[in-house]
Amino acid sequence: MSGTPPATAGTQGALVCEAVSHKYDKDDGELAALADVDLQVQPGEFVSIVGPSGCGKTTLLKIIAGLMTPSSGNVSFPGHAQDDPPRNGLVFQEHGVFPWMTVLDNVAFGLEMRQVPRVERQQRAAEFIERVGLQEFGSSYPHQLSVGMRQRVGIARAFVADVPILLMDEPFGSLDAQTKIVLQEELLRLWSHDRKLVVYVTHDIEEAVRLGDRVLVMSGRPGRIREDITVPFERPRQLGRGDPAVSELVWHIWDLLRDDVRSGLSLRD
């Protein structure tokens, strides 16, 4: 977190980003990844973020997680001192599952860091391992798993840690369609249970719409929030495949993104 004073009085929400910008150092100058991102998330809210590849979504999540300090701007958690943010669990896009730990130890990692006694943390980890369908693999090492299974280990690890803020970076990105649907439902079930604050990055617009209370659409690099769309569907949602209401919203968002995605691609060749 940056050293700026606490958020100005009057701001609301459990997570507030004010004019967050980030530049990476490159050999030939700087690369602007994020520009003036403003964002507020209410307690218990599930916010999806979509945006073209390379627009700074991962960068934004790492800044919110406190793993990176933004070049300028400020992230705050009202009700918490600037130097004492609430704990959060980040599900990394590249999983970040430790190759040298078994599935069980990986999932229990967050609890281990909080000095939860061994037996208890293993019990709790085993429960979540089962929920993500890996009960037969508790003592396997990650190299013995498929990419999708490893991703599920990363998800279980974040859930077990039982943190008030969940930051998920394309967590279901490398899963097959069926597993993805099952885990989306499981995620919503877990979330409706304890209503954590969730920031959910995805490149799947339909997923963003199905899961989120709001969808934030980011522009191409440097990323900024281009539109803030409230998803009107009641919860618990029973949205069939190809539901026309979902499709309409998906197409609206796609229209917003289309040009940025196009220009992003043509820049590359």
Place this chain on the structure above:
Amino acid sequence: MSRRESNRQVVDSRWIPAIVVSIALVSWEGSARLGALPGFLFSSPTIVISTLVQSLASGEMFRHIAATLLRVIPGLLLGAIPGFALGIGMGLSPQLRRGLDPLLAAVHPIPKIAILPLVMIFLGVGEASRIAVASVAAFFPMLINTMAGIRQIDPIYFQVAENYGASRLKLLTRVVLPGSLPLVLSGLRLAANVTLLVTISAEIVMADVGLGSFVWLAWETLRVELLYATLIVISTLGITLTASLRFLQSALAPWEVAEPRR
């Protein structure tokens, strides 16, 4: 393992070294008996083996093996432990790395046996000098591999640990040490090999007991068969050392998918 099951061809190719070695031994023995090879240069496999058995039975060979091991093992420990410790420091601290890298680059390429005379000036002609050179030889591969082992850890693992609030101690025991362990252990294997090499060289230069001095003695007395027998012992020692450290590696780091062994 997964894609190509061991088929008949693989099984066959395993026998190739044994076949080659047998052919070589048989033709060596044959030509020695026929007088095609000068005996004082090549001896013959049967004579070499019987010399080996004799020297083992009389206990003389064991005396030399023990002397060598009593230099190799302390030398390895005295070199590898500080190498490991400094390797951790240099792996974790860019400042330390920047400070010591030039020194390392200057000293590391020196063949370690070449510093024996210098060491002897300080430690005298005796056991201490031999062990000291051996440990200097063990120090560098351990240092370099430990440092490389830490630096190749993907930064994402440090971020995951930080995200879950890992203490410095937990970071060390759950990320740094296991993450670097495979390379650290191959560093230890390398260190063991060079320690053996340097110890034997030092024994050739100055020692009255030890496998190096025994080889030298065999040469001085022109006992070719003893020369070969001692070389067999030295190579067996080297192979055993490497194999047991490989075993240690697979026992301690089971997550390292069996790297293709060659």
